[in-house]
Amino acid sequence: MSKKYYITTPIYYPSSNFHIGHCYCTVLADIIARYKRLRGYDVFFMTGTDEHGQKIERKAKEANLTPKEYVDRIVEDTKDLWNRLGIKYDKYIRTTDKEHIECVKKIFEILYKKGDIYKAEYEGLYCTPCESFWTESQLVDGKCPDCHRDVELVKEESYFFRLSKYQDRLLKYYEEHPEFLEPLSRKHELINNFFNKGLSDICVSRTTIDWGIEVPFDKKHTIYVWIDALANYISGLGYLSDNDEFMKKYWPADLHLVGKEIFRFHAMIWPALLMALDLPLPKKIYGHGWLVVDGAKISKSFGNYKDPRIYIKETSVDTVRYYLAKEVVFGQDGNFSEELFIQKSNADLSNDLGNLVSRVTAMVEKYNSGVIKNSDEEEDYDNDLINLACKTAKIVEEKMDDLKINEAVSSIMALVSKANKYIDLSTPWILAKDKNKQKRLDKVLYNLVECIRIVSILLQPVMVEVPQKIFEQIGIKDENLKSWDSAKEFGLLKVGTKVTKAANLFPRVEVKKEINNMQEENKKVEEKQENEEKQETKVNEKGYITIDELGKVDLRVAQIINIERVEKADKLYKLTIDLGNETRTIVSGLVPFYKEEELLNKQIVVVANLKPAKLRGIMSEGMLLAAGETDVVKLLVLDNNNGKIENGTKIH
Ligand code: MSP
16 A cells, blocks of 8 residues: 655635746646656645635725635636646645635634633734734834834723643654654744743734634634644545545644744644644654745735746746756745756756757767667766665656655756767767767767666656656657656666657747846836726725625615604504515605605515614614605605516525
């Protein structure tokens, strides 16, 4: 039976403006997932969106949409981006999924019953963009220490989670499981910044935010988004549901890959929640670094927005994935600029890898009519190449298992360099001129194509299109020769295989021209985003309501079936109306405008779901629609020209 591997990314706040930095975590998680699949693991890779909370509530309002309408639109965008990046997830979880909501409610209830969640008064500071609570002493220059934006004072009745109770257990766990939190520097930072001061209980509900999962036993509270969000890692497996097979199969997670700024939620709150639920802890939580531009975090508000779609379009999905995997030291911050991106793409991919494949396939075609041959004509230096080719898979495995992703990719590229040097050493174009050297030429070309086969296998976690293209070019159809383990053996390539030369897999790009191109495209995207935002604000200023909001008003046809004057009230009639399956009373100020006989039997329009209110001691159960306010008031009456419509009919 194959071993399981459960890997997650954070669930993202929905946004249609994901920049290249956002893609880092998901691309890297996909690379790890693909690697594990190739190694024969039964992988479950989950990603998704974190859709509740004040931030979304506000953004939806700005866009004049309900929160659900707002997130629905964006989720499609996100999935499209992941698709373009070749992300192959096994599940996409949304915190608005019914199953997730049910699970979170149950978790909250369990912890409340256990006494790990209790009710008290909260007074503190809240950063909405980060959905984080802070104390005064944690602020930097009065601003949120994470995003440097303003915080708001929050004072409300709240539920609290007893995080303090788990402080010692957490520390002990960290100590006994040194591999649990990585990189180590982040673990030390966490202990210094939070544990050394002592953990406080955390606020886990809000009464001022509607867009969230309600506390099942106290409906005026919604559950704090971070509790809601963290639970995705188990709700997505069916925890506490009738269908918890995946929970049994895949939990505990093998790897939660998260960005450094959200490491503390995962390393501290999440394990404490799991301890409270008596569940085993994930095997590893890894806090990766950020993609930065000149040292600054990529962000639209810093004016350095980098649209991933542009880089994919101008180069290829594999170029982008390769850059993210190789040029960022895993665990640390990594630089991104158009210049670096193009330089690396030209140097590593066009010159080294692309050139190797196109040169070698061209030579096999030219000198051996595209057919793979072999011979015994060896030279000592062949062994250097063959030894490295046989070793590389093992090196890659060690590095990947150790999460040294960039080093793993570098070791594949070292084999590419070695093969290019081998061409220079063996000079096939000179061998081809001498009939007596044909056997040596056959050997050289065999070794080179075999190296390319191995490189291609090893690149499969990182690249999603190119390895298959290479297999086609070097004529490999047999799946056994594409398997991971076959990369450990040199000489599996069959004599007689037909090779076809194709264009360079990574066409070289002209640096200056392409930089301008990419920067201009980014500007256009930024402008478009700004215009859209302005448009949304304009729409909002006009005071429009959404179709959903309109749908809340229950307008119905009703017939006035009885009329009485209200005692001691000059203007009020007490009307009895027929709403189809019920009769109701409505008090209305129509006396100055209509005689009783003018109203009787008229079919009118009423707001049927208006909260009942007492007027002069009479309960008025709805409101009729009329135009005008003071001098002239005209009742909205249905014309009965073409026959009468049934009382109670809904008006759309
Ligand atoms: N919704 C929370 C996560 C909840 S998980 C239970 C969240 N979402 S996010 O959309 O703000 O961030 C998603 C991921 O993108 C985080 O891991 C974050 O670190 C990552 N990145 C955002 N900008 C980034 C870079 N510039 N570079 C690398 N990763 C970055 O936090």
